[in-house]
Amino acid sequence: MSEQPQAAPGDKPANSFSTTSHGMSPDDSEPLVLLELIQRMKVRDVMTTDLTKVPRSATMHEIQELMRKNKISGVPVEENGRFFGLVSIDDIIRALSGGYINDSCSEHMTTKLVVLEDDMPLSFALRYFERYHYGRFPVINRDQRLVGIICQRDINRTLLRELSREFNRLESKAKGVDADTASGIYVYREFPICKYDFERAGKASNQIKKLLQERNIAPKIIRRIAVAAYELEINLCVHSDGGVLTWEIVNGKSEIIARDAGPGIEDVEWACRDGTSTANEWIRSLGFGAGMGLANVKRVSDSFEIYSRKGSGTTVKSQINIAEAQQKQV
Amino acid sequence: MTILEIAEALKAEVLVKGEGLDRPIKNVVSSDLMSDVLVVDDDDILLLTSLASDQVLRTAQIVGALGVVVVNGKPLPSSMVNVANDLHMTLMTCKLAKYQANIAVYEALKQNG
Known part of the structure; x- marks a missing residue:
């Protein structure tokens, strides 16, 4: 596999970028259903194709505004079908702190990029995220044209959709087993949370609250669970690399676990x-970021x-005894 | 006072009518810091803020607020209206500055006992 390419900043098009070599296989310890799915699906099945692009003359500030308006975290720089580089949220933050937010993006965009091809299996994309720790990869076609961007959120969303049937099956099974529990x-629900994904942050907690309301739990208990979930969800979004x-809910207790890898x-x-907050x-x-999340x-x-x-991950666990709290309220 | 009566007192434009329009507002929280809003334990609150983002609505939904007023006549992103509709959350804007809006709400609530 070749480590990337490299267009001189601002001048050479990035569509000369090479991709890594084929031949990687997914981890053998992956569950079979997931293994089959990530081998069968292609990058093109998962990537986002509706891209907001800018020319090299766009300023970092203009791109910042575009990101804010469209709630996106990466903008490709492209002219006449030629892909020159990418401006990410990190580039914008550096521009803000470095005082060059009004410079043109051609001077500060990321040109040292690893790109994926649209007909690669999804397993390749997963390996790339694991290896490079980038938030997203541009996707090119055989003609070296930019055709999309893929981020972990895209993969998670697609895989979750495909796996939802399996979850439903397990849930129905578990319902029978736990019919005589306190509540x-x-x-059981699992929500992948991406770094700086403010477009979606809070959706998981909103969904949790809705599910609790459907199950006629007392409003004060719902609020406690929803607040815990929301604070932890926002924490994953703003402080972790994603998680x-x-x-x-089992045996009358709600348990929320927020887990990240760094x-x-x-x-x-x-x-x-x-x-206290960083x-x-x-x-x-x-x-956000008032430093009250974990305390709350x-x-x-x-x-x-x-x-x-430090340097490793964080796991936070919040448990709320629904059955006990409901009894106290009666 | 219901949320629509408060809207009238603020001369606010109601963009989305959500649930609980007939319930009285029990408390008003005025903040741009969502972390502060999340520690409020009161029910049926109205949130006044100058922050125009989807997260304001998500935060309001989590704490069981009846509605959100965005002050300073800020133009709202269209996504806010969509999120408010999804969450059945009343959303309005008013041209008053936050301080003036706080006073107007206080006076309106005082007059109504």
């Missing part, structure tokens, strides 16, 4: 205090646990 309810929020928290005790100005401008999760939870290590 008589069994629910998964899982929610389960970057980890150096001082967990400090992070759980009210008013959020940047951009996150604060969106109304702890406040609404009956049981709160957090495990983290």
